[in-house]
Amino acid sequence: MEKDDLPTPSDFWLQGEEAIDLLIQGREEWNLWVKMNPDANVSFQDVDFTKIRKNFYEGVLSFKNFNFPSGEVNFNGARFGDGDVTFDGAHFGKGAVSFMNAVFMVGSKSFKRTIFEGNTTFFETNFGDGDINFTNAKFNGARTHFNRVICGEGHVVFNRTKFNCKIINFIRFLIKKGDLKFLRCKFNCKNAYFQGINLREGDVSFNSAAFRYIDITFERSYFNGFAIFTNFSGSEKIMSFDLRHCTFEKTLDLSGNNFKIIPDLTSIKVSHHVSLEDFTTKVQTRATKHILRHWLATLLVIIWGTRNLRTKYHKFYNLLPKNSWLSRHIAKDKQDIARVRRLKEIAESNKDHHKAIEFHVQEFKANRWIGNKKKSALITECLFDILSDYGRSEKRPLISLVVLWLIYSPIYACSSALTQTGERFSEAFSLALSDSLVYSFSQMLPLIPSSRSARLESATALFKGETPSWIYALTGTQSIMAFVLVFLLGLALRNRFRI
DSSP: OOGGGSOOGGGOEEEHHHHHHHHHHOHHHHHHHHHHOTTOEEEOTTOBGGGGGGGSGGGOEEOTTOBOOSSOEEOTTOEEESSOEEOTTOEEOSSOEEOTTOEEOSSOEEOTTOEEOSOEEOTTOEEESSOEEOTTOEEOSSEEEOTTOEEEESOEEOTTOEEOSSEEEOTTOEEEESOEEOTTOEEOSSEEEOTTOEESSSOEEOTTOEEOSOEEEOTTOEESSOEEOOSOBTGGGOSEEEOTTOEESSOEEOTTOBOSSOOBOTTOEESSOEEOTTOBOOOOEEEEEOHHHHHHHHHHHHHHOSTTHHHHHHHHHHHSOOOTTTTEEEESSTHHHHHHHHHHHHHHHTTOHHHHHHHHHHHHHHHTTTTOOOHHHHHHHHHHHHHHTTTTOSHHHHHHHHHHHHHHHHHHHHHHHHHOOSSOHHHHHHHHHHHHHHHHHHHHOTTSHHHHHHHHHHHHHHHTTOOOHHHHHHHHHHHHHHHHHHHHHHHHHHHHHOO
């Protein structure tokens, strides 16, 4: 055979009886062959391993610590028969690995510490009864598929597994009886699809799983046991978390997650408690208009001076805070309104008043510029936000009351000083300031019994029994504003200590 007739590495296959004979010789011979043929392909397609189990210790079909070449590895349609199978510590090269339609029977299937460098496919694989263990495995290919996999009676474990791929699919993954565990698993991928998962009798746990800039969906999945999605590492980096149309027959636990998005729990069916302890979310918004910031920046330019108008305008504009009430912020995704409303409903059913308020506020903010079109309603809502953080802050109305008291006091002192004759204005102002503080405070809290006598006495001291008519307009506006602030203070206290 001439050199040009030799097969290229990608065309060379180890398959059939030759592959089986080399497997029976054991790990050392196999790895030596792979070292000499690093680019070969390996095929065990449609092989019935039942016939060769007697050649392995205690009938355990072992690929433990086997190295595979960088070509394709094909186990499609392979029949592994009854008994344990181990791929512990095996290392698959950069070629595609496929177990499509492979059939395992009764016994454990272990892939602990197995490394898959290329695309990996377990499409319509039947794992039979027995535990399936991928603990500390690594999937480094662009795609990993576990679609339409059938597992019998036994636990499926992916603890501390690393998915370093773009896409992972567990679509229509079925476990007849057993738990599905992804404890401390690391998902360094863009998309994770768990749609249509069916756990007929068992729990699912993603406790302490790590995520990074990923979209996750469990749409239309069925969980007959406990569903634990707690204490995610990097939960703030999750781009979307979709549980739409899922059915949870037992507790759904989302505790300990700090999402920067709104998880989608719309149309889910829950039969038991939904735990939201230490659970936070945030509606993602975008600024579309900055009308109020423009007005304030322009006003500051007018007050400051007219020289270098453009420079000063941009300076003031950039210094102003980018609050939602200074700009027109709308939800990036309008579906967030329905999502946060669903979270509010869940919190209310849990009798978790504080969570319900938190989600209600987020619904307000998401819907502000979409469902609320009237300017008067928008202004009222913005003031509600500024003055009391939607009835959640006691400090804001209390500080506002103090500011209101201190603003109106010097106004009353000035009014008194202007009415005095024969005295210098500064001296008259100083003398009237203490009485004006009492007068201002009495206007804010008229229901206190001592306020009436204090108001009459201070008015007599300030205005000598002849109160100017325009003072009544001032006291009226002050009383109305104080009433509103006292109401907001009471609302905040009620929300905090509600039983």
